[in-house]
Amino acid sequence: MHIYDLSVRVDEDKDITVHTNLDDVSRIEYEVLGEGALIIDGRAYGVVSGAVVPVKAKLGKLEAEFKIYVEKDEVEVKGSLFEPIEIENIPALKERDDFIMGADISSIVEVLKRGGKFYDPEGRRTSIFKLLRDAGVNYIRIRLWNDPKAPDGTPYGGGNNDLEVAKRIGRLARAFGMKILLNFHYSDFWADPGKQIIPKAWASYTDSEQIKNALYEFTYQSLIAMEAAGAKADMVQIGNEITPGLITQGVSDYSDISDPKKYSLDADVSGSVKNLANYLKYINAGLAAAKAANEEILTMIHIDRGGNNSLAVEYFGRLISAGVDFDIIGLSYYVFYHGEFRHFEANIRDLAERFGKKVVVAETSYGFTNAPIANAAHILTEAYHGYPLNVEGQARMIRDVIKATVNLPNDLGLGIFYWEPAWLPVPNAGWAGAGTPGTWANQALFSYEGIALPSLDVFKKK
Numbered sequence: 149m150h151i152y153d154l155s156v157r158v159d160e161d162k163d164i165t166v167h168t169n170l171d172d173v174s175r176i177e178y179e180v181l182g183e184g185a186l187i188i189d190g191r192a193y194g195v196v197s198g199a200v201v202p203v204k205a206k207l208g209k210l211e212a213e214f215k216i217y218v219e220k221d222e223v224e225v226k227g228s229l230f231e232p233i234e235i236e237n238i239p240a241l242k243e244r245d246d247f248i249m250g251a252d253i254s255s256i257v258e259v260l261k262r263g264g265k266f267y268d269p270e271g272r273r274t275s276i277f278k279l280l281r282d283a284g285v286n287y288i289r290i291r292l293w294n295d296p297k298a299p300d301g302t303p304y305g306g307g308n309n310d311l312e313v314a315k316r317i318g319r320l321a322r323a324f325g326m327k328i329l330l331n332f333h334y335s336d337f338w339a340d341p342g343k344q345i346i347p348k349a350w351a352s353y354t355d356s357e358q359i360k361n362a363l364y365e366f367t368y369q370s371l372i373a374m375e376a377a378g379a380k381a382d383m384v385q386i387g388n389e390i391t392p393g394l395i396t397q398g399v400s401d402y403s404d405i406s407d408p409k410k411y412s413l414d415a416d417v418s419g420s421v422k423n424l425a426n427y428l429k430y431i432n433a434g435l436a437a438a439k440a441a442n443e444e445i446l447t448m449i450h451i452d453r454g455g456n457n458s459l460a461v462e463y464f465g466r467l468i469s470a471g472v473d474f475d476i477i478g479l480s481y482y483v484f485y486h487g488e489f490r491h492f493e494a495n496i497r498d499l500a501e502r503f504g505k506k507v508v509v510a511e512t513s514y515g516f517t518n519a520p521i522a523n524a525a526h527i528l529t530e531a532y533h534g535y536p537l538n539v540e541g542q543a544r545m546i547r548d549v550i551k552a553t554v555n556l557p558n559d560l561g562l563g564i565f566y567w568e569p570a571w572l573p574v575p576n577a578g579w580a581g582a583g584t585p586g587t588w589a590n591q592a593l594f595s596y597e598g599i600a601l602p603s604l605d606v607f608k609k610k
Contacts, residue, residue, distance in 0.1 A: 149210040156194040179204040185216040194218040197273035221273035233540040241610040248563020249607040250287035255307040262574040277324040284607030288321040289329040294347035298403040305581020318379025330381040344396040367437035383446040386434035391451040393420035406580035454481030455491035478510040500560040509564040514545040524573040525585040543603035569593035
């Protein structure tokens with residue numbers, strides 16, 4: 149058996165050329181001697197620029213050795229963005245090895261495909277997965293859309309987060325030792341408090357039982373497929389920011405999903421919170437499917453408005469009173485959307501004490517600059533509630549959210565997820581595909597050029 153040396157770029161995978169008279173090379177066992185590269189599903193994957201990584205291969209009695217050369221790519225690191233900052237430690241984290249330091253990087257496949265690169269603080273190109281893991285991130289959140297393309301096959305963009313993309317992100321997260329939260333939107337594109345649009349494949353259904361059964365099957369089959377692909381989910385969300393309900397709207401034209409003309413679904417099928425029977429039916433179907441696929445999976449119900457206590461108490465109280473069996477209260481908290489930090493802190497404490505359930509901040513983020521950049525149209529352009537719009541302000545906001553969560557009583561604060569820390573402003577990776585801008589580049593934990601910011605270190609502040 150002979151295996152040729154090969155060259156690969158960071159965050160790129162490449163076939164390994166094996167010469168042998170045996171047919172099944174998939175049974176080859178590889179031992180990678182170093183952290184500069186990995187072998188994932190029989191393909192070489194570049195991790196650290198300039199690394200030369202020896203590999204031993206074994207197939208029965210046959211043995212071979214070869215090297216993976218990771219192409220060198222370095223940049224100069226300079227400017228005020230990279231000056232040291234002061235971030236206070238959070239002592240409670242020392243006792244919480246189970247605490248989730250999560251990141252939602254659902255756009256990453258598209259960002260890398262469109263030319264995005266990531267660099268460590270010294271300017272050496274490094275895999276985004278290694279940079280996050282080494283910074284203390286231990287969980288990756290992945291959004292899943294049912295069928296994110298127009299009827300003519302044109303991708304919607306925004307990460308094009310179908311099941312194949314979810315499997316790829318999940319396999320890489322697993323390869324770097326991180327856990328997975330799979331976030332079902334139950335829509336073909338973005339679902340949030342303003343949009344809960346029925347997937348096109350379900351749009352003709354006229355009975356809530358049809359939708360319930362389709363939702364169950366999609367949830368179950370997706371989780372089984374993730375596990376078969378080496379990307380088993382540890383946690384699942386049944387819907388994304390489902391404050392108004394789950395599956396509440398239709399559209400007349402699925403080719404114009406980025407700016408759709410929405411209408412409310414008929415009461416026979418609408419899962420609005422005002423249509424309680426269907427709403428509970430759909431949530432319970434998703435929860436049951438998740439547990440059928442993996443009885444140990446953690447289940448989350450996620451709403452926005454993390455600073456609104458009266459709404460959150462009413463929402464989760466309704467679910468619990470109805471006997472809905474879920475594990476985690478999930479909240480979004482963006483200081484620029486959801487109000488002062490003190491309201492968020494009081495809300496999560498009250499929810500934990502009142503309901504005795506684990507609490508996760510499923511989405512949060514803040515900006516490091518308001519400087520303009522091509523291919524981006526920032527949502528956040530000014531400072532909010534005492535947090536400067538700079539690297540230190542970004543780090544302080546994240547630290548405060550972590551501290552408030554980890555200090556909940558009885559270890560009920562399970563963790564936080566930072567939303568899209570790696571959505572770089574590369575061309576054609578916008579929120580709705582080619583021609584649309586990115587909206588989150590100034591809230592990444594990397595500069596516009598992809599260099600790690602000092603705020604990335606906040607996840608290690610024990």
